[in-house]
Amino acid sequence: MTDEGGIRRAVELSCSSRRVWSALTEAHELSAWFGAEVELDLRPGGLARFLWPDGTARRAIVEVVVPQRHLVLRWLPFEEAPDGGRRQRRGSRIAFTIEDRGPASRLTIIEEGGASPLHPGDAAGSGRREDRPALHGIVATA
Amino acid sequence: MSEDPGAVFFALSDPTRREVVRYLSEEGAAEVTATELAARLPMTRQAVTKHLAALNEAGLVAAERHGREVRYRLTPKPMTEAVSWMAGVGAEWDERLDALRRHLT
Numbered sequence: 001m002t003d004e005g006g007i008r009r010a011v012e013l014s015c016s017s018r019r020v021w022s023a024l025t026e027a028h029e030l031s032a033w034f035g036a037e038v039e040l041d042l043r044p045g046g047l048a049r050f051l052w053p054d055g056t057a058r059r060a061i062v063e064v065v066v067p068q069r070h071l072v073l074r075w076l077p078f079e080e081a082p083d084g085g086r087r088q089r090r091g092s093r094i095a096f097t098i099e100d101r102g103p104a105s106r107l108t109i110i111e112e113g114g115a116s117p118l119h120p121g122d123a124a125g126s127g128r129r130e131d132r133p134a135l136h137g138i139v140a141t142a
Numbered sequence: 143m144s145e146d147p148g149a150v151f152f153a154l155s156d157p158t159r160r161e162v163v164r165y166l167s168e169e170g171a172a173e174v175t176a177t178e179l180a181a182r183l184p185m186t187r188q189a190v191t192k193h194l195a196a197l198n199e200a201g202l203v204a205a206e207r208h209g210r211e212v213r214y215r216l217t218p219k220p221m222t223e224a225v226s227w228m229a230g231v232g233a234e235w236d237e238r239l240d241a242l243r244r245h246l247t
Contacts, residue, residue, distance in 0.1 A: 006148065007232045011239050015246050023246055033241040035234075090147070090227065109239070111231050113147040113224075 006092075006112030017098045017105040021068040024096055048073060055082030058089065071096040147224035153200035154221075158185065159193045163202065166216040173206065173213035 002008050013020055023029045030038040036050035036058075046062040057080040064072035077091030092113035099106045154160055161183060166174065176194060180187040194214050197203040201220040205212050 006151075007228060007235055009232075009235045009239055011243065013243065013246055019246065023242060029245070033245040034238055035241070092148075092231070107239075107242075109235060111235065113227055113231075 002110055002112060006110055008108065008110045010106060010108040012101065012104060012106050014104050016103065017068045017100050020098050020105050020107055021071075024071055024098075025065075056080065060094075063093070064095075069098055147220075147227045149200045150202065150220045150224040153196055153202055156193070156196075158189070159197055162190065162193050162197065163216065166203065166214065167218070173215045175211050175213055177211075179214075 023033065025040065025042050027038050027040045030040065034050070036052045038048060038050050040046070040048040040062070042062060042065060044062055044065055048060040048062060049057060050060070051057045058078075059076045059080075060073040061076065062072075063074050064070055072093060072095045074093045075089065075091055077089055078086045079089050080086055090113045092111050095110045095112075097108045097110075099108075154163065162179065165179065165183060176187050176191045179194075180190045183190065194203055194205070198205050198214075202217060203214050204217045205214050207213075
């Protein structure tokens, strides 16, 4: 658990950071392990769409792209049912960090559901308030 | 939708706020005022009010005005929800990272 009440997982992978980056960012590779079919516009502000086998879809915004090092996605706070209906979900953020370990690499993922780890904000979580209007703007034009 | 788990855990990351929550949980469903809390906890009424506002923002405390005073009570549901969110997301990642490892070998 992270300080923000998020999920942290780290795995050692016996391949290069370049290889891990490709597994995280090439849509066909991501689709092979993520559990959903993925479309991804890999640039800050780009949209990603995840389609699960049950027909449910979620969208995310690409927030940070540092090739072979760092990728941050933010889930938009809803999912779409196959019939087009929307259901609210938590707008959490996923941060992937890759570290070189010689011929191997270490991948850390953090998924946090609340106040931005980049802007911890004050006691009441002002980071959260700052995040929302921007997200709503994106949702409206998505 | 309920509160963000991040806001819930952030609110609980402060030891003084945890103390306030612990006190309110011992009170059960009873409602207390900031003045009553300040009399029982080693802090000023202003400090208590500030922490109650932060807990209220995270959905952990409900405030209700009775005439000239505001009474507070614990609303623990967001805590339960935050914990089940963590468990669900954690399980998803365990599964995905296993699949990623298989994909990469």
